[in-house]
Amino acid sequence: MGVELKRKRELWRAEDSVEELAQLARTAGIEVLGSTIQRLQAPNSATFVGSGKVEELRAWGRELEYDVLLFDDELRPRQQRNLEQELDVKVVDRTALILDIFARHARTKEGRLQVELAQYEYRLPRLTRMWTHLSRQGVGGVGLRGPGETQLESDRREIGRRIASLKKQLEDVRVHRRQYRNRRKKAGVPVVAIVGYTNAGKSTLLNALSGADVLVEDKLFATLDPTTRRVTLPDGRPVLFTDTVGFIHKLPTQLVASFRATLEEINEADLLLHILDITHPNVEEQSATVERVLRELGAHNKPVVTALNKIDLLENGSFEEGEEEVGEEPPEEGDVIERVLETMVAYPNCVAISAEERIGLEQLLQRVQEVLWEGFRSVMVVLPYSNDGLLSLFHQQGLVDREEYSERGVTVEGRVPDRLIHRFEPYLVQSTD
Ligand SMILES: Nc1nc2c(ncn2[C@@H]2O[C@H](COP(=O)(O)OP(=O)(O)OP(=O)(O)O)[C@@H](O)[C@H]2O)c(=O)[nH]1
Ligand SMILES: [Mg+2]
Missing domain, CATH: 3.40.50.300 (P-loop containing nucleotide triphosphate hydrolases)
Incomplete structure (x- = not known):
């Protein structure tokens, strides 16, 4: 289900966006039975689409017996709940579908933590009766991966604690990444x-x-x-x-x-x-x-x-x-x-x-x-030890190919951005271009 809002000039045509949604669905292992688009002045606060469209979707349900309605826009929790009740199918919006694909494809620890965090943050405001309703329906798979359902049914505070813990774990993983990047930069x-x-x-x-x-x-x-x-x-x-x-x-x-x-x-x-x-x-x-x-x-x-x-x-x-x-x-x-x-x-x-x-x-x-x-110049400079600010500037903004320590100072060969060349001019031994 895609929606084109008349008052908003979107970059994407609703048809193309829905075609992409279908591709996302196939990536998640869902067979697409059909698609439809509604042009709207503004989203309906109860069901996003208008009541005529809801009726049409219900008729479709009788004909096609679809299990899931995929929605191309992010739904408010209430809209999603109402649609599920009226249509008696699971309703999954684009955001949940993408989160689901991410959950399937994350491989590293950092990747998994990131997805889990995003899933909890998506679910927190949606933690209502909706989940019991869904588990009764017994449609597994999409939108339900990752955190187990028992947790989803537990209270928000528990989820809040989990979010805090995930953020903490992610921070630890990120320290490593930062160290790695710094080492790389230094090289x-x-x-x-x-x-x-x-x-x-x-x-x-x-x-x-x-x-x-x-x-x-x-x-x-x-x-x-x-x-x-x-x-x-x-x-x-x-x-x-x-x-x-x-x-x-x-x-x-x-x-x-x-x-x-x-x-x-x-x-x-x-x-x-x-x-x-x-x-x-x-x-x-x-x-x-x-x-x-x-x-x-x-x-x-x-x-x-x-x-x-x-x-x-x-x-x-x-x-x-x-x-x-x-x-x-x-x-x-x-x-x-x-x-x-x-x-x-x-x-x-x-x-x-x-x-x-x-x-x-x-x-x-x-x-x-x-x-x-482009915009870099190859140079060779001898920097006095008294000026280690310039040496770190070379490392931060330029690219060092060779660095040699002698009595005279540090000989550095490499490239510096044109805009900084004046800082190094006094110590220039050679400028090759
Ligand atoms: N014919 C053709 N197919 C290509 C070429 N480059 C990539 N593909 C195909 O395009 C598809 C996507 O390629 P990937 O390299 O996985 O694309 P990606 O940008 O890394 O995609 P994500 O990781 O999913 O964001 C695969 O089926 C590739 O075989 C190309 O030069 N020619
Ligand atoms: Mg790739």
């Missing part, structure tokens, strides 16, 4: 964060570049836990590429909050590699969504290289194969090629690639290298 190796919409091909790219074996799947949110691998650039210098959780529109706020530490990887990066699935009919909406999340994270001022992925699909014509995809007409190949060209013009630092077929990866790394070193 001076630049970090490239691979960002993008879910299913764009981030993990495939990391695997192709580094020989990592991150799980790749034609599923949404296959990856939750960040993986970092060392890659050598064409000029022989090492960089670290980090693959992390993908974005989606209407990303639940609980998830953004509890995944903040994971997403901090993005904030700490020297460069963002934004990967787009150029063959997806909603690539523009996806790209705009990613940019919006990056802005929310405060990471929008970083240099960006854009990779237009999956161009192999344009070559071998497998666009024709999309038969399992019901509904959506596959785009004409000519249209997609045009889109590639238009996007290449629209985005600076854009490279067309196929992560799977390893096309364009050399050019991509070349571009990463250029953008990474």
Whole structure:
């Protein structure tokens, strides 16, 4: 069930958003029997959709005998309860569905803690009779994973205590991550964060570049836990590429909050590699969504290289194969090629690639290298011991390739940002560009 609010100009068309909801459902192992959309002036406070629509959904229930109604918008607890009572099926909103998928896919301790926290925070305001009602219905699975139901039926204070404990455990895990990051920073190796919409091909790219074996799947949110691998650039210098959780529109706020530490990887990066699935009919909406999340994270001022992925699909014509995809007409190949060209013009630092077929990866790394070193200058300085502030500045803002201690001081070779070059000028031995 999708809703288009007339007064709100949304980035996504309701139809596309619902199609994505169906894909989320399939990822969670749910078979989609049908979908419907209602255009509304404003949500109904009792049932979100209007009473006519509720009646229609009830009639559908008799005909299709569906078990679950998936709702594309986040429902208020009361709306969800009312719908469940009126329709006598389980009602799961987009947020709960995404939380469920996250719960299935989290692998590391941090990932699991983050999801559990987000689930409790989603459930806390919903802790009412609804849960007893649900357990009586006996529909297992979706939206009920993670915390056991007995806990859900216990009082809010218990959940509150659990939330506090999870936050504490997460803090401990995060101390380690922070230490690791600091060590990495000290080593001076630049970090490239691979960002993008879910299913764009981030993990495939990391695997192709580094020989990592991150799980790749034609599923949404296959990856939750960040993986970092060392890659050598064409000029022989090492960089670290980090693959992390993908974005989606209407990303639940609980998830953004509890995944903040994971997403901090993005904030700490020297460069963002934004990967787009150029063959997806909603690539523009996806790209705009990613940019919006990056802005929310405060990471929008970083240099960006854009990779237009999956161009192999344009070559071998497998666009024709999309038969399992019901509904959506596959785009004409000519249209997609045009889109590639238009996007290449629209985005600076854009490279067309196929992560799977390893096309364009050399050019991509070349571009990463250029953008990474844009605005940097290679220098060699001898810093007196009395000025250790400059040495730490070099470490923090620049990249150190070599550091040697002698009687004269610390000889440092590496790159510093142009804007700081004047600070190092008095100690310059050599400036190579
Ligand atoms: N044809 C083609 N398929 C690709 C390419 N890159 C990735 N894929 C496929 O796209 C799907 C998603 O790839 P992933 O690498 O898991 O995508 P991701 O961005 O890491 O996705 P999440 O971790 O779920 O956010 C998989 O089925 C891949 O095989 C490509 O260059 N060409
Ligand atoms: Mg992935």
